Amino acid sequence: MTSRYEGARAAVIGGSIGGLTTALLLRDLGFSVEVFERTPTPLDGRGGGIVLQPDTVRWFTERSTQSLDALSTATEYVQYLGRDNGIVHRDRRRWTHTSWGTFYRGLLADFGTDHYHLGEFACGVAQEAERATVRFVSGRRAEAELVVFADGITSTGRPLLDPGARLEYSGYIGWRGTVPEHELSGTTRALLGDAISYSVVPHSHITLYPIPGERGTGPRERLMNYVWYRNVPAGEELAEMLIDKRGFTGTVSLHPGQVQDRYVEDMREAASRLLAPAAAEVVAATEHPFIQVVSDIRSTRMADGRVALIGDAAAAARPHAAAGTAKAAADAWALADALAAADGDIPAALRKWEPGQLELSARLLERVVAMGERSQIHNTWTPGDPSLRFGLYGPGR
Template sequence: MNTTKTPRAIIIGGSLGGLFAATSLRAIGWDVDVFERSPHELDSRGGGVVLQPDVLAAFRFAGIVHSSALGVQSGDRIYLNRDDRVIQRQFMPQTQTSWNMLYGAMKRALPAEMVHAGEEFTRFEQEGDRIHAHFASGRVETGDLLIGADGARSSVRKQVMPGHDPSYAGYVAWRGLVPESRLPADAAAVLGGTFAFQQGLGHLMLEYMVPGEDESTTKGERRWNWVWYRKVGAGANLSDLLTDRDGVRHAFSLPPGAPKDSDIAEMHQASRDFLAPTFQRLVEATDEPFVQAILDLQVPQMVYGRVILLGDSAFVPRPHTAGSTAKAAANAVALAQALRADGADVDKSLAHWQAGQLRQGIGMTTWGMSIGDRIMNIHPIGAPSEEE
């Protein structure tokens, strides 16, 4: 690489993983450009996120200053039974944030001209220590590093590892976000200030509060975030669930407004059959529930010359680990630290980075599979440690 020029990273994917990479590399003096295939501003369909130390470390590393609290605090962790009785309570303080709060903070930290919407990556070519990225629009960008941060369906991974796709874990997560004021007072009294669970026969419900859509953490302006894990058979059953109200089959998830009325009705009936009354009220107060398949993905390597896989492009941990967002943040900071430590020797930096991040990714995803499989096979109460 010509050390007289500022090194440049081409980042594929404009969600959290891509923004963590962009803000971290900018902090060590790299030029960055982020390319997102969606022509629209990304939305907050991801819902709630448990705020982990790796995320806070990434913000500090990049010098991102947020004017208010990054999340909502909870104190007790409680477990409800079917009759709405609290059968376990433990003081476990933590902070919950939201996808849109993290996204907004990082997006505002980047100059607008560095983020390019509506650019679909198609292929790359490596020429010595230079990488050329091609897009469906005909655009070609050249840099020193190509970062695949485009999630579980990564187009970058499809080129370096064709056929290596995520596998379905056997269950889905129904999710919802409810404005704080929408929940009836009796239910709010049970859930307020808690991280709440209900473990059932082959299902798990959980709830915690997150900032509002406008990132507000002010009481009355926040949102209740809930996730309900339910078994759905692979094949026709899953395919039908992931077919939206317009008849379009989606790969892994349906955003708010897309699930069919019949599927929402079935989910509501199941909530009346299996959930505690407090959780039933939470589900009933949700305008647009959405659903995502739970996936597993592990890659044997993350570096392919001057191309790397970061975040969910490389490893998709089960949500019970609360690790997806934190893992992307840790990947990004470790990458920047390695590149800064080794100076102009990019290839040496990438080798060092992969050695640590590959081991951690395999460990986290393997652990998550074990937790999830036990939960969905009637694991004793107390199994889930964190959620995202």
Template sequence: MPTVAVVGGSLGGLTAALVLADIGCDVTVHERSPSTLEARGAGICVLNETVRWFAEKTGTSPDELCSSTGFIRFLDPRGGLVHERAHSYRFSSWNTIYRALLSEFPPERYLLDHEVTGFTDHGDGVELRLRSGERRRVDLLVSADGINSAARQTLLPDVAPRYSGYVAWRGTLPEAELTARTFEALSDAITYQVLPDSHVLVYPIPGPEGSLEPGKRLMNFVWYRNVAAGTDFEDLMTDREGRFRQVSLPPGASRPGFVDRLRADATERLAPVIAEVVTGVAEPFVQAVFDIEVPRMVLGRVCLIGDAAFAVRPHAAAGTAKAAADGWELARQLVAHDGAMEPALAEWERRQLGLGRELLERNREIGDASQRHGTFTPGDPALIFGLRGPGC
């Protein structure tokens, strides 16, 4: 099996490293951060692929890492019930899943402060250049370095993120700070409200230390709000220090006027129980919503996985699952082809390009239905989360 360097130690990179090492590859992860990662406590819906490693390879049950809900609910602006269906989801936080994956990987193979500044593909292997000046040769480079992937920019310079026309305001609030009425209304469901050219959702995720006990968790909100490209977008994404941040504004970075407007709009337009969550978050943050689509995922001995290849809108809750699926499928093809790189990578690329394109288009349709066309309908089966289709 090949020697592999995984560039990027986030969820997708870690999953790829684990599954490739499991089939006998010599794997190291190169993470440019000098310390282990943190991600603002953001909530994620946990599809099966995201926690497949725990389900198949460890004694840790995915249920130990996730909160769960039993219903999907839609509310009107007064808090009245518009639609309800019984449907179970698992939710977690990025930090919870990251810490659990990291604990499974040998620490001496997870190299912090190891930024890869360049590489040369020699046909039969790739030479990495590190910021430290070190050079290292591997059989395969797996680029898991996210939406701003340096490998993608080098190999596919014409591919760039395309702004969707809207952003996601996000934040978490301890359930202990909710009124009893709001906790009762939200604790067992993912709860939506549809607004003109917008929608908002809230759901419970594990607490900061991973607590799954109701009342000790966090309530997570995501509110999709249209922001025109150009001056309006640049104004919003300029932080308190005057720096423009194209992709995200971390907690505390948004200028007060924008936070004040978010809270005022929440009070005026949202169902009272949802508004209580949004207005209660001390430091909401912003993530711009982009699409990225690549024509290739394999270029010589370099492959692109996760957001480095396809950055998809969040509406199918499948971004982390797609990144994990890329790693699992790469391992499967290497085994199927007895470690022969060229046929394994060719078949892997064919399969994952198809999956990425379908997921990208499905998320575009859902996002545009909400933010542009006004056809985002409570109870529409197409809105059920899933990697390969609604509920799949």
């Protein structure tokens, strides 16, 4: 299998989880792979929690020598909490979780840093019959037989394939944060520690679950992670909220420590007033909560000649199905399969790969939009409804 691509070069634009998964799979096919990450400093420690789905962990279960258990936590239940912390509904359903930083470190350890380049912002691509050339803001150029953009929701590759694709704001944001689990009260630890927990209130809901900390998965290292969805109208109110403490305006997120204090104070007060007490305790204990702007975008194309888009670069969907990293991994594995079957013809492999991944993106986007509207608009997010379960391919799948 590898001999078909021995000597072929691949440039992966974006060094996050999707980009590293792609790079590892392409290297296994025989490509000489270079990864280019726009951020000038290591990505270690960024982001919050990830619910692990089969596609996400497939590298570690099939190819890596690392133990997935060392990178993840597990819970046995999915539960809904009432206003008094009573359990309104509970299903026995096992899920595993990780933190963004833990999973990223695991993938980077397998790929290595010799061909991983920080501070390289791709700004253009030119294609010829036999190769493509990526141009970077730094003046650097990279020639490759295959270019994969895995550079997220603000991808510079997406406009090259679909100039008409635009971010569409959902009407709500996600407040995110983590708290060391051992700092929570014993009652809250006991209630939340073995479950994915929801607190559903009118036009809003919060999801919480434990994840590994930076130093491990033990009781003193674990973090309680959450995302709380709150409606914020587009326009002046949202624009003002997205000005950070430095005076810069965010478009898709505000980083920990950069959200204006008045908004953090308002969020904490609302949590104590609206959420189940255990959820409110976690929110109140968060030292530096941060904001994710919940938006949708989907390119109508994922391939052009020798250039491909994967993950959020191709389609970014709301987090309600916990499928963002799973979708990026699924795109990468499907791409590797198409290349392996193409007998060295890269453009033909991309043409074969594209329709199925476009369809998967469309189905996922349709489902998470409907899920979000049930919570934030229609108040029909019903505890225990099986259609609300996580899953890339459908509820629970």
